Amino acid sequence: MYLAMIGNIKNAKAINQHERQKAHSLLSNSLRYINKKYPNRIVAQFTLTIGDEFQGLLKSGTNLFEIMDTISLTMKTIGVDLYFGIGVGTIITPINPRFSAGIDGPAYWNARTALEELKINDDYGMNAVRFNYKQHPDEALINETIALGEYMKFKWTQSQLDLLAGVIE
Template identity: 30%
Template sequence: MQAELRRALSDLNRTYRHDLAAAFGITQGDELQCLLVSTKRVWDIAHAIRYRFAEADWVVGCGRGTVTTSLAAGKLSAPEVDGPCFHEARAAVEAAKRDRMLFAFRGFGDAEPTLNAVASYYAALYWSWTRRQRGAATYWRSARPP
């Protein structure tokens, strides 16, 4: 998986360059991390990754917060950047893994319970499908234009 992820980094960074504040990078050996300029494309990016690497059941942790590393250089990858948003994202990933969710959110204030409730509903629906149904749904979502 790690070799495939490494080969995909430049393509992901090129495809989503307008959405990235810090480029995709590999963390924990088999995880991807990026810093988005907004949450607008989270769904599209998550499903594109899920489609491209269909052999894994991806978990997406979205953290909101400040960044303490200067992004002025403009060439950093997300693993080189630090700040509370990354700590929130890591906590979201851990919660999603624990609760068998596909998406989890931390640091979103009053909206967080609603976001996680919708994510929980989506996970229940997703896991009720067969592997073939999940693959078809992921293919359909990834084939749609953003």
């Protein structure tokens, strides 16, 4: 079993070309940092894929929220918010540890479904994370717990976000 993450820039089409290039550059740097910081957790490195999307494959959920917070806080420095779809499942294609694009299987299918569901219902813009693990009896509880945490984080002040960034660092 693997944990796949697919991330996406919220409202990317509303960002002008110059700011979008800046966002892609910052996101790319953030993903490189994640790949270097968590080599023992990552099965396939986080990679920019198509448009304003990125993905990566993890061995487990260890450091998952730290990884998402690191990427999110980096992007918030330029006013860009992200969505994260998390899927649990198997992989049916060969895994290239240096490049997560092209890898396929239920883990990524579940992450894609989670991302699509999140874009339809993000709790009025306050929820940025959704989990999908088909047939797991606790999936609804996990998503409700994540949504509660995301709601609380949405209300944080800049100093609270700065404190989180310092704790992660």
